[in-house]
Amino acid sequence: LRTGFPEVIWGLGKTPEQIAQIMQVMGKRSPVVMATRIEPAVAEQLEEQIPKLIYYPIARICALKTNEIPRMGGGVISILTAGTADLPVAEEAAITAQLCGFSVQRLWDVGVAGIHRLLSHRELINQADVLIVVAGMEGALPSVVAGMADCPVIGVPTSIGYGASFGGIAPLLTMLNSCAAGVGVVNIDNGFGAAILAGQILRTAQRLQRKE
Amino acid sequence: LRTGFPEVIWGLGKTPEQIAQIMQVMGKRSPVVMATRIEPAVAEQLEEQIPKLIYYPIARICALKTNEIPRMGGGVISILTAGTADLPVAEEAAITAQLCGFSVQRLWDVGVAGIHRLLSHRELINQADVLIVVAGMEGALPSVVAGMADCPVIGVPTSIGYGASFGGIAPLLTMLNSCAAGVGVVNIDNGFGAAILAGQILRTAQRLQRKE
Amino acid sequence: LRTGFPEVIWGLGKTPEQIAQIMQVMGKRSPVVMATRIEPAVAEQLEEQIPKLIYYPIARICALKTNEIPRMGGGVISILTAGTADLPVAEEAAITAQLCGFSVQRLWDVGVAGIHRLLSHRELINQADVLIVVAGMEGALPSVVAGMADCPVIGVPTSIGYGASFGGIAPLLTMLNSCAAGVGVVNIDNGFGAAILAGQILRTAQRLQRKE
Amino acid sequence: LRTGFPEVIWGLGKTPEQIAQIMQVMGKRSPVVMATRIEPAVAEQLEEQIPKLIYYPIARICALKTNEIPRMGGGVISILTAGTADLPVAEEAAITAQLCGFSVQRLWDVGVAGIHRLLSHRELINQADVLIVVAGMEGALPSVVAGMADCPVIGVPTSIGYGASFGGIAPLLTMLNSCAAGVGVVNIDNGFGAAILAGQILRTAQRLQRKE
Amino acid sequence: LRTGFPEVIWGLGKTPEQIAQIMQVMGKRSPVVMATRIEPAVAEQLEEQIPKLIYYPIARICALKTNEIPRMGGGVISILTAGTADLPVAEEAAITAQLCGFSVQRLWDVGVAGIHRLLSHRELINQADVLIVVAGMEGALPSVVAGMADCPVIGVPTSIGYGASFGGIAPLLTMLNSCAAGVGVVNIDNGFGAAILAGQILRTAQRLQRKE
């Protein structure tokens, strides 16, 4: 990644030894190193080798901060989920965003089956800078939110569901076909990627400001 | 079909001659005969052969009524669409329901991208007897409606859309995965089947009343 | 859900602690709380924490009844299965319906490969108020039943089968393409959703009666 | 093909000139030459060049018989369809079988939505030698027939239907997952292949007889 | 199934207790009872409860023979496999056929990548009565065999392979699209169904003989 973002290791398909080694090497040249998709058993092994390691169990992220993370001023990343089962993906987004230095606002469990709960947060959505909307099953939340919001919406389909959700295909297609324009979609369960995209959006804002 | 429903001809893949002939034969034993999926050019040919034929161009339905349709008392079938492009499917449902003797209430263009328009019809939805909800693209409307309503909801995915809507697969999956329970789904573009199912639901109500 | 239905927790992807806690909170404001998709090992843990819990092992449902379930008068939900392997899904429907206060009639193992067995129950099907038809493999039963019945039919495809059943896609497509009109389809293995839809159908009947 | 079967040309993707030329060459060495998938306009062009050509418009087959077709004794091929729209495929099977010298029995429009009509032909099915069962939409007919019959059943899915029939995938999967054993499936719309397989079955019977 | 075939239990999704009980009940009225898809551990449990049980480990079939299986005279079922990994499916077919009283000829490992090995068995194929051809990966064997044989060919796709074989979809499509006519296809891994179909084919031969 680029200046200002942490170094990132994709934890899937790597042994704890490999992850620990890469983290330590990277930790020498970067203030923050993070690894995603770390199951608790792997995290325990990593913690033995890297004492200063921090583990975020819901997000399944490990981080090594050798320096204070520089705060990215201006703008908040708001993260919404449709259900509680979508939390691990949403927390992957939230922790990633925070490790990048962004402020995060969380709003869980506002799925479209209970539209009134969502509407009670109308203000928050109207005034958001950038929205990450995480939803499994039918994945309709980003469409409704994009219709209410006046900012970029990042849709994250999750593999939560069964039967005809086909491991996240159903919400993925829903989000790609959103009748409300202004939704960008990332891979199924890719909370990490959503956070980086949201971060890039806020950084663009900051860079444009500096240009002027 | 059974007592009380019209005779129905599925127009796809039949010649105008075949349709006209079947209609005339059936018209002798049934007060209402209807044919679905009739394009305007075919309808014109049919009208030449069957002078009393009525054509509903948006619904693409032809009907021959030799008798007054007996009114099915008690209960209304409410039909909603997400967009105007869903109208042909919704009208197929509406005309079918009317030809079966049911009262129909239409509410077009209340898709989830403009949730306020849908919410302004809250009363109608709350008090509905049975709802047919027609939507293409991401097909999220039935989920939201089922969360607001307290009656059976029939979801009709349409082939309206492009790209990753895959001819209606996207809204079909959305509706099957609805996080709000109480939604029964019919085939893509199957307005006819939705109307028959809604009709069966109201008839069950009437039959139960008679039992008591 | 709405007035008159129990509170429901979707058990998949929740820890026993989470489920127990939500049940106890909900149990304070609702006469019946139920959780679906509860495996035996989880049920045992729940029973330790909630002594009055009832577990239905075939249906994989846990329920907490703080009050007598109010009987929903008028109308019976008839549930059919094609094979014995479809039982868990059918029982999920049956127990859900009973926990909602509805009467249930069960008819197992009447698949279309032995049509005579199905035909021997002709009367039951002819006189049903609402039918839930559960089938895996080729999923042809709802089509045949809908041709015999004169009431709404809810088709529930199951993931029973192998090879080209593709985890329930085969019976799902079969049911969506039913040549007999009047079939509403729910998600693969979604016995719960079928019961709620059937319940809504009977409730509509009752509401219409009250209106008159 | 082998001794005893006609020479066959697959008409798709060949010019009328190519088809006419191949037919005339083959007609010199074989008593029967047939071409499948011949649209009316192509047939007209062929008839100009080959005066003795016979065209079967529903089956879309052209045949050139330079000799009487030798009658294949013993056994009848029974062909059933679910609906009238399946006729072209069923006739492709029927005419192919007849051009091979087999006796054919036709039974149209006995789909499972009206199971009584099928049951009224119980005797015919019980006593069949080999059955070709042609069905589109949900394609449930072969399962039901195979449960009643005591002979090989050949299932032919057709592309008749719309939406979630996906051009014949739905009935194809249905037939492959038939819960009644003894069903062999051929390609979507492949009436020709079904007839050849049925013919091979009857020929096996005759060869076994000769062996003894 | 019908007269002359054993009673069959589909072992998937049944507990050993259920299987044992059904076998014992059926064993009272049928000379042969068999159960398919029985893993070794389940077979051991069954053998404790039913001492006379026979287990075929490769075929994963259990059988209970209370009487000598009546020999079905006339005709042999020839079974071919493309590779050794296809053996369990081929043996499911072979043992089923034998338990039905048919003679079986086995020819393993004659896949198309080494066409000379297949050609060295030309005679066997030319003179077969009915052929079951079992193949995974690309599943090309039935096409080649059907081009050489002059009898019905039953294609059994297997789930052997990886990547783009998609659990058997690749050989399934291959067999359905066979350019050699006369191939009937059964479900992926369905050796049992192939044997029943082959048995029905030989029985038709016998019945036709009796008619004369």
Added chain:
Amino acid sequence: LRTGFPEVIWGLGKTPEQIAQIMQVMGKRSPVVMATRIEPAVAEQLEEQIPKLIYYPIARICALKTNEIPRMGGGVISILTAGTADLPVAEEAAITAQLCGFSVQRLWDVGVAGIHRLLSHRELINQADVLIVVAGMEGALPSVVAGMADCPVIGVPTSIGYGASFGGIAPLLTMLNSCAAGVGVVNIDNGFGAAILAGQILRTAQRLQRKE
């Protein structure tokens, strides 16, 4: 849409009369009205009814501007295509962005098969504010660009290609799986949606500036 964006009509499935009428109604209350997916023949009919209409033939967009479009200061939307066949989609994005008042920079035909051409525009990519990357066939361009850029990247898969591109599925999956983070994907051929998302990103920048 919201304040500051034009009114938009989705032209697919609407008659020229309908489009013309909606445009005229909307033109009364909005400085810019646009319609997408307008084929040349339809545009001609519209131009007859609305004299001031402007047609962009490559983008297939019609626009009616009753007022000068207010310029959105600060930031440019850079649009890249992999090939020339992707132009209609890219121009849909470009014209939409311009009608919203944004500045647009176009860079056509920089697909990954000729990586040097892309690299010669390194500076442009490095300094972009927001990038829309349009690609069909294998759709690899957004991955490469996102690895070079330090701003949000919007990937637009197109239906350009044949065979295994499956109407745009291939580039869609490529973009969703981008190994470079920071890519948001829209529907196949959805140039319009990409422009709105890019516009929202620049507007967020402007709003954040105002907040300070």
Added chain:
Amino acid sequence: LRTGFPEVIWGLGKTPEQIAQIMQVMGKRSPVVMATRIEPAVAEQLEEQIPKLIYYPIARICALKTNEIPRMGGGVISILTAGTADLPVAEEAAITAQLCGFSVQRLWDVGVAGIHRLLSHRELINQADVLIVVAGMEGALPSVVAGMADCPVIGVPTSIGYGASFGGIAPLLTMLNSCAAGVGVVNIDNGFGAAILAGQILRTAQRLQRKE
């Protein structure tokens, strides 16, 4: 492309004017310019503008040769087809190869359903330098050929077929799963790509020779 290969224009989705213009520009700097996927009507228009243009109607290729094509010595590209309907794709490969200066050997109509015809060309296959094998429907030919040959085999699936061939998916999967190793697969109907790959293979041979 690189030194030694002609300049190539992909004709799909370009107007005749665009193609003519690009050809003329390229013709100034390259001895051979070719355009693929040119339908006859387009070719006629091109011929009017570019008098020296050569059109290969079966291959649907247009070529402009301003110089003699330099002969690529050493090695022949052998091209096989399963059926006659595969000819356009095979000729696209053949003409492309020839325009690149390679020698081509054609062998049409040697599909696996008539294995003896293929075997009669054993010598040709055994001694080939590189083989392009073109097949639709079940696409089994490359597997059989790769088992016989001792050289690289390039499999080209075609969209020839119907029903479950799914526009070429069936032969594509067959070729990817070939149980004979040494098969490289290109896109459905991509005769052009196969020829370039074959050309690269022969060029590698030549370059290695030069190195020594």
Added chain:
Amino acid sequence: LRTGFPEVIWGLGKTPEQIAQIMQVMGKRSPVVMATRIEPAVAEQLEEQIPKLIYYPIARICALKTNEIPRMGGGVISILTAGTADLPVAEEAAITAQLCGFSVQRLWDVGVAGIHRLLSHRELINQADVLIVVAGMEGALPSVVAGMADCPVIGVPTSIGYGASFGGIAPLLTMLNSCAAGVGVVNIDNGFGAAILAGQILRTAQRLQRKE
């Protein structure tokens, strides 16, 4: 396989006993015998029975060399990976190639998200004899490499990724649709097949040399 290549056993679905036995039989007639897809636990069992066995743990290959492998002169097989998670597949290719006597050059972790790293190896790619390019997730590397190289490129999609990579479908489609010609694709994760194809390419070079 043919003269000059080792004997190969596909390890999937075989017991250690079966593999050991086949290896020992083959080892008597072939200087090199290898088995693919051997997990560590199986390798340990094999090593007990065959003392001279060599196990390559990353490649998951076992080999038995009874003689020195004859060196295949002339030409090197260059193998590239996009990420480190692709290593097992790349090593399967590398070890297979080496066991066939070819020289191998490895270049790991040059995925397109960091294009500069790839470009720094420009020379290696420009001068390669044959390239095997291994990539998962979006699989874009072969397209970029084929645009830079002037030799045959073999694309190997891997199942590395999650969500919409669908077990390797995403990179498979990407490679089949490569806009750079000259890419031959093998099955998902099929490093073995890629090596054999690369070996055949170099052997063709050698054979052509001998011819002259």
